[in-house]
Amino acid sequence: MEEKNNGMDIVREIADKKYEYGFTTDVHTDIIEKGLNEDVVRLISEKKGEPDWLLEFRLKAFRYWQTLKGPTWGHLNMPPIDYQDISYYADPTAQKTSNSSKEIDPELMKTFDKLGIPLEERLALSGMAVDAVMDSVSVKTTFRERLKEKGIIFCSITEAVHEHPDLVRQYLGTVVPYRDNFFAALNSAVFSDGSFVYIPKGVRCPMELSTYFRINARGTGQFERTLIVADDDSYVSYLEGCTAPMRDENQLHAAIVEIVVLERAEVKYSTVQNWYPGDKDGKGGVLNLVTKRGHLRGRNSRLSWTQVETGSAITWKYPSCVLSGDGSQAEFYSVALTNNYQQADTGTKMIHLGKDTKSTIISKGISAGRSQNAYRGLVKVGKHADGARNYSSCDSLLLGSQCGAHTFPYMDVQNPTAVVEHEATTSKISEDQLFYCNQRGIPLEDAVGLIVNGYAKDVLNKLPMEFAVEAQKLLGVSLEGAVG
Amino acid sequence: MLEIRNLYASINGKEILKGINLTIHDGEVHALMGQNGAGKSTLSNIIVGHPAYEVTQGSITFNGKDLLSMSPEERAHEGIFLSFQQPVEIPGVSMNNFMRAALNAKRKAQGLEPIPATEFLKLMRERRKIVELDNKLANRSVNEGFSGGEKKRNEIFQMAMLEPTFAILDETDSGLDVDALRIVAEGFNKLRKPETSALVITHYQRLLDYLKPDIIHVLIGGQIVHTGGPEVATMIEESGFDQFIQEA
Amino acid sequence: MICEHSASVLNDIREQAFVDFQRLGFPTQKLERYKYTDVAKAFAPDYGLNLRHIDIPVDPYEVFRCDVPNLSTSLYFVVNDRFYDKALPHASLPEGVQVMSLAQAATENPHFIEKYYGRLARTSKDGLNALNTMFCQDGLFIHVPKGVVVDRPIQIINILRADVDLMVNRRVLIVVEEGAEVKVLFCDHALDDHQFLATQISEIYVGENAHLELYELEETHVKNHRFANTYVDQQRSSTATIDSITLHNGLTRNRTDVTLSGEYAETRMYGCVVADKQQHVDNNTLIDHRVPNCQSTELYKYVLDGEAVGAFAGRVLVREGAQKTISQETNANLCATDTARMYTQPMLEIYADDVKCSHGSTVGQLNEQALFYMRQRGIPESEARMLLKFAFVGEVLDSITLEPLRDRLHYLVEKRFRGELSKCEGCKLCK
Structure with missing residues (x-):
């Protein structure tokens, strides 16, 4: 009992702990008026100077979205979202004096520095190219030249639309069609920026590619769109990170990530999601409503999703894989941590179609x-997926008596040669383990961090080194003292 | 009894056996020795018809019949028995039901009526004593929760029940302590009849001291590189397999 | 018209049920709990309803001889929805124990029935409950008073018998009072080659320290549709074992909801499904841990052949404050053909931290190694497959504590796997 009291004190102490990335950046931002209608869709398209086919795509999506109602099936208590009270485009790179050369505002550079994402290549982490996106616009993409030598395209999707229109047109919306779901339709209508990656045949991308998303402006939503195409026999590892300032209103983030994996290609996609989770009373925080899907089209292609989800007031995402290519392999590794009033409904879909x-x-x-x-x-x-194999293991750890942990696996098997296995356990953090750590002189909060990191190790190990370290720290920070 | 001619075989497209010739006459005990990966278990699996292995060339006849065209169960009915290197556990299937199904299938193939229940139970009782298995055996699931030694004794027990004319012991000695080895080997010897033959696969001389094979073959790289009498086991015990590599 | 032929206690909630049904209609597949079964489609054909309660001439003792050898039971019949009271068994039940027509009980002892009827099976949330309550005229009532132990199992044969396609709405109410013990075995049979649609709502109360074993065995035919909702409420330190076995059927949806209302109660739920052709079996369960210190175990196994469709959705809910809950849920399935389809959805929903909960679910095939091992011993492949399937469901059958019943089921299941009718000789039901 003694320990429990200690625990409660620490909870109080830590609950007041500040979200480290909660600052705002004071830069002039071009924000369009709140509200959503066809004119807004046209305006976004116009601002980005898009070709007609893309505007058509947006308008079709918008008209379809208007016929839909928001989903209610998640295990979530979602505040109603007023889609007319959001600005759908915010550009922090717009200069007050129009049309000067696209030099980056030093404030922006400072912001990303503060977030640990240096945009100057000489300062950058070795072996990682970064596309930095703030609000609706890509601020800068590093190492582009070096990648270009190998034929790799890594740029913002806005640029890709202009510079590689055929590639974008060939693949955009083919993995996540705009009719896929409510948020996919919304995103397809108003998406602003995001990254585009193309790895040509036979090329192994020599460095980690990374996109860093930041919501800054007040009253905006971020609707990024990422498209990754890995051509035959190629390889790429891609990382995504995100933060947002502390605001007491909910901010909407409705992204789409599409990945196309061709013959024998391999893609690793890692996310460390640390959007602002709201305060200790559940006020504010990002609504993270994301559609991520990879299509393993090629034979023996591989895709792995790794995610560490610690932020957002609400997380609603299911990075999925459609395994069409014979012999293709997909993996999903996830750590989702919720504290205070956070809610997460996350998981994956594995659709086996190929043999x-x-x-x-x-x-x-x-x-x-x-x-x-x-x-x-x-x-x-599916019927024709002879020899399909799946193994799922879903564990839940409960810290405290007022939180909930839920598991809803669905299995639908139509092939007699398939072997599908699912295991799940739910338990609380072991008092014996805590005591053992305490006895060895490890304070309670460190012990919790230690045990939780151990528990999440199978997943953290799948992250690239730099991210793994960050993720470990993040788990500690998000959890400290949460035991009670 | 068993005649293998120019046998080539592979698994998952990888060639393991490269031209095996082997003849075993009635009443003979042969031993097959070789290092890991030489193809010993492949050969035993092919003789009993494991579906994972593919015979690409050659023939096996058993008492004049073409073995390769038969299903595993038909081969068993012909009198071939394999004591598995790693007997599989079959939860939920009791030894009683299992042995009864096996015995009756064989009797059916021979045109006999199913064995009467009392006679069957008596036979189970008698035969398990040969390998010193206790009376709980009948109701236990096949191999489930058996220790390593018990599993091997269970293999010999099944052999006693089915009375094969040709038995293959695939590393039956592996993982056995001295006592278990003695029980298994003595059990096997008790079951021998003048006309039955056997192929014993092993790394070590230990088991062969008990079983006293007539002929010993050395298998290296998918081929039999040396054939000789009991002295071969001693040669291997003293100087290993390298001495035969030149012969190949 | 329904009211004229029914007791007032049953009529009291009929109107509300009607209002609820008008609002709810037949459950659609959009509802999470009805995702895997198209209810409206099953109800679409024209079924006759025997609202006037005209006697259907049948002597169940004549047609039913499928007794379980060595199992001595107190045997009762429910023909369609009516309790058959013509020739009650001579076997004497312990004093105070009642096994009788629900309608009769409702007339003779309305105050007692009122306390229990329609309390667990709410009409406001489930369209089928509303429908059944709206039409219900009779069914079965079992009452085991405080402290009474009924040694001899009570066996109920549900017989469907008609000259036209028929819809039957049957009701079961079982009250097992404090410290009492009873074993109840239901066997579902369909007598005629007509389309039958039977809804059955069971409400079962298990009092403090009471012990209930409930076995439900369905052996009907491909034209039969069964919708059975079973609600069990368990008080402190009670135990309930619920076994549901589907060997022959057309379309079956069983919903079983257990509420653990008192601490230290224990639930064991087992299910076994053998289906082929175009059979459809959907088991939907909820175990609701409302209080601390309860235990639940759930094990369902399916073997699907032909074009059969199997569905299992099992939700374990551990409410806030239900500390020290121990719960284990397992669903394992074999699909033998590429036209059979299995949906499985085990769900854990947990709002308390000091719990030990797990679930596991598999869809797979027979162990190839075991198959080969058996063939090496001379067992023909088909026989080996049969033995392995049998071993697979054996785990469920072995949970049955009534030994003669267990042996009988072993026999029936084995026959089923051999492709023979899993029915016994000498009774008209099997023709």
């Missing part, structure tokens, strides 16, 4: 405070 396809799902949920954390996943084996 001898294999998928692995490892999910680790950690709930603390008054948070709700749900794993939701679908494993589907």
